[in-house]
Amino acid sequence: MSWKLSRTVLRGADGGNAARLLDQKVDAKTKQPFAIGLKDGALFAFAGLWDRWKDRVTGQVLETYTIVTTDPNALTEPLHNRMPVILRPEDYGRWLEPGESSHLPVDLLRPYNAEEMTAWKVNARVGNVRNNDPTCVDAL
Numbered sequence: 007m008s009w010k011l012s013r014t015v016l017r018g019a020d021g022g023n024a025a026r027l028l029d030q031k032v033d034a035k036t037k038q039p040f041a042i043g044l045k046d047g048a049l050f051a052f053a054g055l056w057d058r059w060k061d062r063v064t065g066q067v068l069e070t071y072t073i074v075t076t077d078p079n080a081l082t083e084p085l086h087n088r089m090p091v092i093l094r095p096e097d098y099g100r101w102l103e104p105g106e107s108s109h110l111p112v113d114l115l116r117p118y119n120a121e122e123m124t125a126w127k128v129n130a131r132v133g134n135v136r137n138n139d140p141t142c143v144d145a146l
Contacts, residue, residue, distance in 0.1 A: 017052040017073055028086040028125070029133075039132050040085050041143040042125045053091035053101055053114065079117035081125055092118040 029037035044050055053074040060067050075088040082089040093101055093114060100111045132142040 017054045017071075028082060028089070030085040037130075037133075039128050039130060040125045041128050041132075042082065042089075042123060045122055045124045051093050051095075051098060053093050074115065076115050077117055079120035079123070081120035081123050082117075085125065089117060091115050 028040050028042060030040060032038050054071060055074060056069060056071040058067060058069045074091045076091050078086060078089045091114065097111070097114050101114060126145040128143045129141075129146060131137045
């Protein structure tokens with residue numbers, strides 16, 4: 007997916023059931039999931055991209071979505087080799103209206119300040135799509 011063909015989107019989140027999850031490798035077979043959020047509990051948004059395209063084989067029109075990632079900050083580095091791009095409210099407009107592909111807001115694709123964030127261990131059941139309730143991200 008290229009910037010030129012993509013559409014920008016915000017993915018809302020909070021410290022609760024919408025928090026982004028990162029998996030820390032415990033050993034070769036085991037991962038410990040973590041949720042991340044802002045220390046003040048405020049809502050936040052991830053930078054995302056979406057596109058609509060037609061499958062050449064089936065003809066089905068599909069909408070796809072991704073959360074943009076960047077290098078980890080000091081909080082997330084021990085957990086994963088990248089982290090989602092978290093946007094500040096004052097940057098939402100710039101992200102949603104990037105304009106020409108030669109003037110994209112690439113300066114927003116940076117790690118969020120680790121001192122403003124928190125992370126907590128959550129139950130491994132969060133990794134199964136059948137488990138869709140707020141207790142999935144309760145701190146262990």
